[in-house]
Every structure is written in structure tokens, then in C-alpha cells.
Amino acid sequence: MRQVIFVFAYLILAPFVGALLDGIDRIISARMQRRKGPSILQPFYDLGKLFSKEMIAVNNVQLLLNLSYLVILMIAGCMLFAGADLLMVLFILSTADMFLIMAASSDSSPFANMGASREMLQMMAYEPLTLLVAVGFYLTTGSFQVSDFITREYSAVIWMPGLLFGFMFTTAIKFRKSPFDLSTSHHAHQEMVKGITTEMSGTTLAIMNIAEYYEMVLLLGIFFLFFVNSTWWSWIVAFVICAVIFFMETLWDNVSARVKWKTLLYSCWVVTLVAGGVNILILMLIM
């Protein structure tokens, strides 16, 4: 029963939560730059506008691929919130991303294609760590099932601080935050126009944005798993810490400049090896 509620809550609330977080993010960013910033509901306005625009497209398959991206992401999220297998969730997450890459490269647009290539590179950069996170949970709880993680006596973060750090580091890629917003970014003026979303307009772009909100909530859900345990107050603590993590990502976004792809790949892989690998090694030895 609880699972069903969680899944429906995710399906219905995730886009709202995601959009709201995006709004908060934009305001915080603006305040960090001593600007007033947009309204907190700005992402909703943006979505509303995008849906009302005329449909123009460069080909006939982009919308279809974007919709598939959205739906498969929703499936991945549902699986996470239903307490299913974390590893499977991560695999499906990358399958969803594949559809986004296909959507971007479905036309021979130079900017979108370059964005798609960079997106692939970003996937290659963050993928090892996400797998290690799943392994870390497996080592601490003896199962890949999310439902088993949340009923433990102690929070998982006690055993996997290195993995938490690594995950925070690489999640900047997924949140499309600087310094890792290579394939596309929320900010204007890019070296590649809008990167992976260059050829998306109106409804197509709106769908992509909604999918990103779903993904954002999914990732925060994984952060949540690091802190939650069987006690009720741990849920509150986990919520607060997730908010703090989100704030830190925003902060990092504002204080750093975009890096080159080589720096991205190497830094992510090194962090994965040092923070994630060492953490896993220690877990393997003591567990």
C-alpha cells in the first residue's frame, strides 16, 4: 500500500517539486549574484508558455524520442519509489538518457550533435560512480532492494561517506550544473548555443524539461537513501540534508566555471576511484 502511494506521489508531485526546486535554484542563484531574480513560479510559467507555442520541428521523430525519454525516466523513478532494485533503476536511467541522446542526434544539426556527443561523454564520466553507489548499498545492507535500505537501524551514510561525496560530485553532471554543464545548460550564451536541446522547441522542450524534473527528484531520492533509517525522525533529517545538498550544488554552480571535457572525465573518474573505490574497498574488507 505504501509503495503505491509513493509511486503515485512521485508520478504526480515530482514535476511540481522539480519545477519548484528549479525556481528556488534560480532565485538563489540570482541572490548570489546580487540580482532580484525571477518569480519562484517562473519554471511553471515557462512550461505553460512552451506548451502554448506553435509546434515547429526539424524532423518527425524528435518528439517521439523525447516522449520516450520522459516515460522511461518515469518508469525508473517509479521503480525507485516502489522500493525496487537500485541497480536496475540506474540501468534504466541510462537507457532513458539514451533516448535523449537519440533525440538530439536525430537530425544532422551540428550543435545538437555536439551536445549529444558531450552528453555521452558525461554519461561515461558519471556511470562508474553510480554503479559503485549501488554496490555500496549492497555491501551495507546485503541487498539491492531500495525497500531494504530504508528499514535499516543505522543510516547508510555512516559506512559510505566517500560514496556520498563522490555522488555529490558527479550529480552536478546530472543536475546540469557548472562546472559540468557541457552538453546543455540553464544559462544563456553557450559555446554551442543550447547544446543538446538546440533543435527542441515548444512542446518538445517542455517535455524534456519535465523529464529533467523527474530526474532531479529521482536523484534527490537516491541522496535520501543515504540518510534514511528505520526511525521516523531520520526522514526529516534526510529531507533537510537533501535540501542542503541541493543548495550546495547551486552554490557550486555559481562559483565555478565550465570545464573542458577532459577535465570533466578525468576528475570524475579520479574522484570515483579515490572516494568511491576506497570506500568500497574498506566496506569489502570490514563487511
Next chain:
Amino acid sequence: MNKVSKSPWLLHYDASSCNGCDIEVLDCLTPKYDIERFGIINTGDPFQADILLITGGVNSQTESVVKQLYSQMPEPKVVVAVGICACTGGIFKECYNIKGGIDTVIPVDVYVPGCAARPESIIDGVVKALKVLDEKQAAMKKDGR
């Protein structure tokens, strides 16, 4: 809620400007003027833009580009000509390669004069353009599109 004027995204194109107006356009993004408070984003992409903001007069090289960018923007859309060159051709009007203001190529909705146009007047022009945008959207809905 889904009024276009709540989230107008902007495409800035320099047709043949001396860069004076362009600098002023960028000024609008700085903390002092902060056009993001209107929800405006300076996107570089015609597919995602609602407002085409053009500086400088049209010359024979940029004519086709302006037309193409305009055609790549989804309806409803408005065009703002920033600076006197964009409005009429300005001091370059009689040059051999200048066609004149932007309205010689595509329909312009709002004219922002000045050399260079001041940030305040640019913002003022864009906000005026938002009204036109809403009207166009309403007209579009009426047509049942």
C-alpha cells in the same frame, strides 16, 4: 497562467551594429538592470525564442540570415528593433550595402530608438513587446490554432 508574457525568451541578433547597442543589451542582464526578474532569458536559439531583438541595420549579407532566424521561431513571436540603425538604418542609411531598418526585411513590432539605446529604454521596449506578444497569442487562440 500560460501567458507568453510571463516567460519571454529572447534571441539577440546583431545585423550590422557597431556593437554599441549590443553592449547595452548585455547591460540589461547585469545585476543593476536584471531582466531575468521578468522571466526573460537571453537564449541563443531561435527555436526557443519568443522575442527577436535585432541591433543594427540590415545589409546585404545579413538579410537572408534575419529572414531565416525569423522563420525558425515558433508563433507567437515579436521583433524588437533596438537602436536607431535597426529602426531606420541610422547614419548608415545611405551606405551602398545597407538595405535600411529591420522593417525592410521582416515585420517589426516595437522600435527602440537611441544611439546607443539606453538599457532602460531597451527594457521599456521589451516590456511593450510583451503586450504585443500577448495580443498575438490571443489572436492565435481565436484562430483556433
Next chain:
Amino acid sequence: MIPFLIGIPAVFALIFPFVRDQKARGIIVYTGAGVIMLTTVVFIVRWITDGARVLMLYPETELVDHLMSVGDVVLMCLIIYMGVKYRRIVPILLSAAQTALLLYTEFTTELAERQPHMMVDWFTVLMFIIIAFIGGFICIYTVGYMKGYHSHHKEVQDRQPFFFSMLFLFLSAMFGLVLSQNMIWMYFFWEITSVISFLMIGYTRSEEAVNNSFCALWMNLLGGLGFAVAIAWMAKVNGTVQLLDIVSVGAMLPLICLALAGLTKSAQLPFSTWLLGAMVAPTPSSALLHSATMVKAGVYLLLRISPAFQGNLVGILVSSIGGFTFIMASMMAIAQNDGKKVLAFSTISNLGLIVGCAGIGAEETVWAAVFLMIFHSVSKSMLFQAVGATENTLGSRDIEDMHGLIIRVPKLAYIMGIGIAGMYLAPFGMLISKWVALKAFVDSGNFILVLCIAYGSASTMFYWTKWLAKLLCYHIPRESVKDVTRKDEYVSMIFHAATMLLLCLLLPLVAIWVVNPIVQELFGNAKDVISMSVLTTMAIMLVSIFIVPAVMFFISRRSHRELVPIYMNGINEGDNRFFTNSFGEKEHLYLSNWYLRFEFGRRHLRIPSIIIAAAALVLGFCIVIGGAVV
């Protein structure tokens, strides 16, 4: 039945040299492939109706034993002849050494009497299916492919009868290999496959082909030498040459020697060079020998003896080399733009994962390895065929030239797409095996392998995705191409694609009916490696992966849309292929993938990885030999 399985392909192989007519040859190939598949099906059905018991066959085989000794000598003579002809000394020495060692062992050691020479169990049956069906359809594919190949490569002498003959002979040898329980028999078939591979790589007789074929030969012969040493040791010390006894005795030296044989055959580092060189051969041989079956013989052997690997030095060595190969080969694949090279690297890399699983030697890993083997055989052979057909059509197998293949040759693009998706996308089969493998690696406490699989799957994803994206690029073709792929080729490729999809859909059933019994036979007990709920989730996922885009297709088709040109800074010229350059002229747009040659190029990674793997292997041998002598 069993003599028929081995005999029928061999008989067909004998027919081909006498058939010079294209059409007649095509008919014979179809009949041959059909008969082979039919016999296999009949055999399997009869075996299952008999209760699917493990059969031990042929205890008395004096005559055949002698025939095989003669066969070994003939093979040696052939190798020596070729070696002398092309002035290569290493293969001659290796071949002479191992044959001499084997004959000496055979005639001087007393072996236990009345031991079975052949065995039929689930694993054998699985290999039968792979060999008969994938092999059979590849033969059918070859009929069409070779016509196209020779009209495309005029400079190559037409030796098709020889080629077909070798294909069928190879099938026969593979049947023999997977049936053998006696290692001397197995060695005989093993050598035949090595030699056939050598002959096929040298098909074009160009200088490159000859060099590569000898490279393949000496590496495989080195493995053969390992095999021979293992046989000699087992015969001298334990008085048996049964494969099962390797596991029950568990002596380290024969184990590492057999591991060497398996590693060379399945082209693991440091021996992966030969498989890359083998890509000069016509595509059917790449599909059949160098991805679907022959290289699987190496992992087959390793899996057979994998229970003996559990928790000892050889096991650690084998699994480390496998994991290392998995990650290095997948990184090197990134820098390749030749379709067949990518496939070759990916084959090496996937075999690495299987070898890694075999080296751990636990139930779960073997389970995952068998699964990987099934899926890899089907999808890789399909991909090879699709690339071969594309090469005949486009005149190039460069991935860059496959830009927008979905518009130009849609059928081939779909087949290739299914193959690629099968290789890495969730929830296709390869992924579930990866899931199990990862879990098993963690359970066995092998930290290095966990890291290998984490990084390796990331780089695997990169090279497949960029290929897939290239295929699906919507692009108005510069010049239209005519699809010259023949019906024979499509028959085979469509069969493979259908099998792939069916395998994914029927994944739970495959797990219960085929893979679980294999694990049970190898280990004596089987636990459910993967719970039913996970499998069901997978099946649901799979359906949704197909249904979602299909439904979305209909939804998105309803929406009205205006098509506009792509964004190229407003300087497009007409269609999406040209833009205005700074001289005001039309310029052609050219898009290229990322290859990261300076980071992941073969030049940078090949030598270090070979050195590391070789050092590990040498170290392992030193320790084992030291332990055996002391």
C-alpha cells in the same frame, strides 16, 4: 546420432571442392545448413524425451584414437608446409613440439581403460544450438555475401568452394569439440579450429592477410601447447585425460595450462592481437569463427573447468586477466572508426567479462557467463553480418560513412540497431548478465573486478551509443545507394534479430530451462541466482521499451507540426546539408563522432596493457610451476 552430428557437416565440406557452379553451391549450402539444424533438433528432442540425462559415451575407441593421432600429424604437416612456404619458424616449432609431446604421451602412458570419450549434458546441448543455428544461418548468409564480396573485391581470387568447405568443416569440428570429454579428442578438434581460422584469415592471400593469419596461428598454437602440456601432465601424474578429472583433481599446473589455452583461444590480453588481425577475413568467418563460436570454445573450456578455479591462484589470475581485458578492450574500442574493428574490440571485451566470471568459479558467475555467452553469440553474429552487408552496399565499413543509414538503407539500420541495443541497453539480455556478474563479483569479494565492471560498462556504453546515434541521424543522403544485400543475407539477419528479441522476451524461461540446469551440472547444485520477481520486472521493462516508443509514435503523429530547417546560425543553404562559409560560398556540412584517439587510442593503450597482462600471466606461471616442482 552423434557421429551424424560431426559427420554430416564434414561430408558436406568434402562436396564443395567439386562444385563449381554458383547456383548448385547455394542449394547445397541451404540443404547442408538445413540438415545440420534438423539433426540437431532431432537429437535434442530425443535427448530431452529420454529424460535429459547426462550421457557418457564411447568408452572403447581404439581405432578412432589412432585416426586422431594420424589427424594430429597431418595437421602438423600442414602447418609445417605453410610455415616453410611463407618462411615462418615459430608456428613450426610450436606445432612440432606439441604434436610430439602428445604422441609421446599417448604411446608411453598407461591410461585408465574404458573411460568415456564424449559427453552430452545441458551445456553441450546449448553449444549445439548455438553452433547449429547461428552457424547454419551464417552459412546461408555466406551464400549471398560472397557473391557481393567478389563483385566488390575484384583483386581477390575467387576461392569460394574452399571457403564453404572450411565453414562446414569448422562446424563439424565445433560439434566434436563441445562433445569431447577426453582431452586428447578435444585437443584434436581444438587444433582443427585453430588451423581453419588460420586458413580463413589468409583467404585473400594479401600480405596483410598472411601476416595476420600467422599471428593468429602462433598464438593459438601457443594455447595448443598449453593444452598438450596439461594433457601430458595429467596423463603422467594422475593417469587420466578426462576433462572432469581436471576439476576433481584440481592440480594447479594443468589448470593454468588449460587456462592459457582458453585465454589464447578467446583472444584475451595479452593475446588479443590475433582477433583484431582476423578482421581482414571475409565477414562470415568473422561472424562465425571470431565472434559467435570459435572464440567461445575458449570460454567454453574455461567454464567447463571453472568449478576448479574457485578461490585459488589460477582463478584469481584468470578472472583478473578477464576483467582487465574487459576494461582495456572497451576503452580501445572508443578510438576505432572501422565497424569491424569496433566489433572485434567489443568481442574481446565481452569475452573478457565472461572469462572474468569463469575465473571466479562460483554458481552466480557461471550463470552470468552462460547468459552472456548466449546473448553475445546472437547479437554479435548479427552485427557482423549487418556490417558485412553494409560494407557491400556502401563500399565502406567506416562508422562515419554510416551516417543516416536509417534513411539510406533502413532495413540494415534496424538490424544493426537491434544488435547494438542487445549489446548494452537495459533491459536487454547483456545487461541482466552484467547485473548478476556485478552482484557475484561483490559477493566473491573481488574488488578489482568490481571496479573493472564499473568503468568498463561506462566505456562500453560510450562506443555503442555513438554508433547508434550515427545510424539514427536523420540526413538527406548525398547520393542514394542501392541496397545490394541479397535474400540469403536477409534470411539470416532477420532470423538473428527475431531470436534476439525472443530471447529477451523469454528471458525467465531461458534462465529456468537452459541456464539453471547447466549451472547445476557444473556445480552439483543450483540456487536461484536471480529471483523471479527481478526477471518479471525485466520482462515488463522490455515490453515497455518497445511499447513506449510505439505508443509515442502514434501520439506524436497526431500533432500538427511545421518542419523548419535546423539551426546553423541562420546561414543554411537550402536543405540541411550546406551552409554559407566566410567566402560567401556553399559549404558542405560534415559531422563526425568523437574518437578520443589521443586518450584512448590503441597506440597508447595496447602496448602497456599487453605488458601488464603478459607480466601477470608469466608471474602466475612462475608461481604455479615453482609450486609444482617443489
